[in-house]
Amino acid sequence: MKIQESGENYLETILLLKKKKGAVRSVDVAVEMNFSKPSVSRAMNILKTAGHIEIDQNGFIKLTEQGDALARSVYERHELLTFFLRKLGVSEETAAKDACRIEHVISAETFEKIKEAM
Amino acid sequence: MKIQESGENYLETILLLKKKKGAVRSVDVAVEMNFSKPSVSRAMNILKTAGHIEIDQNGFIKLTEQGDALARSVYERHELLTFFLRKLGVSEETAAKDACRIEHVISAETFEKIKEAM
């Protein structure tokens, strides 16, 4: 099963929370993304089944090597796009919001070209 | 009912086909987008209900004023984004493909800033 855009967002959020708070549980993801607990619960199961995360007995979420790579890749795209949009004069808030949407749909080629342009 | 990303794509395609062939029927949209006839049939009903298109007795699709404005807006974003990506060095094929995905998710603000940059 190929990862979906929503899956990428969940992984990205997990990475973000890990940086920000150290440990991450489902409820943290739910609060951060403003989603219901059941939505996150199901999403975590899908990510677990796909081998992107592991959940220990205490409910703490760990990215697997694979999941971590994916999360970092999305996060990198996000950071670059935000920076790029800011350079174009887009406001911080809008840049973040748009980056979050664009990050899932741009090709590797476009990503590289933007990188070069910066 | 707010228009969806798929709805924007259908409107854009209708506008494109109108430019290219003059008259547009459901089947033309289906062929152009590589979708099944039932998928297009339903989409056209949704667009019709929302007041974006009208369909005459012969099955010819006409954009309403509202639908036309929307279609042109999407199309404009598409053109600008393609041009912008080409300028960045992205290949023609990828630029078209990425533009088609980005055009639905960028804010008016980002659109304006890209416009200014060009």
Add this chain to the structure above:
DNA sequence: AATAAAAGTTAGCACATCCTAACTTATTTG
């Protein structure tokens, strides 16, 4: 006129992705 081809619709499936309601389980606290 009979058959074939083309266009469109209806019905129903699949999947992604969000939700609420209601439950279990575990932890905290008065």
Add this chain to the structure above:
DNA sequence: CAAATAAGTTAGGATGTGCTAACTTTTATT
């Protein structure tokens, strides 16, 4: 310890959006 709080799950619903199968209707062709 009993009750409250917090975390997680199960069950089921809604919407968007694609599909196939099978039907109708219209148009064209032989």
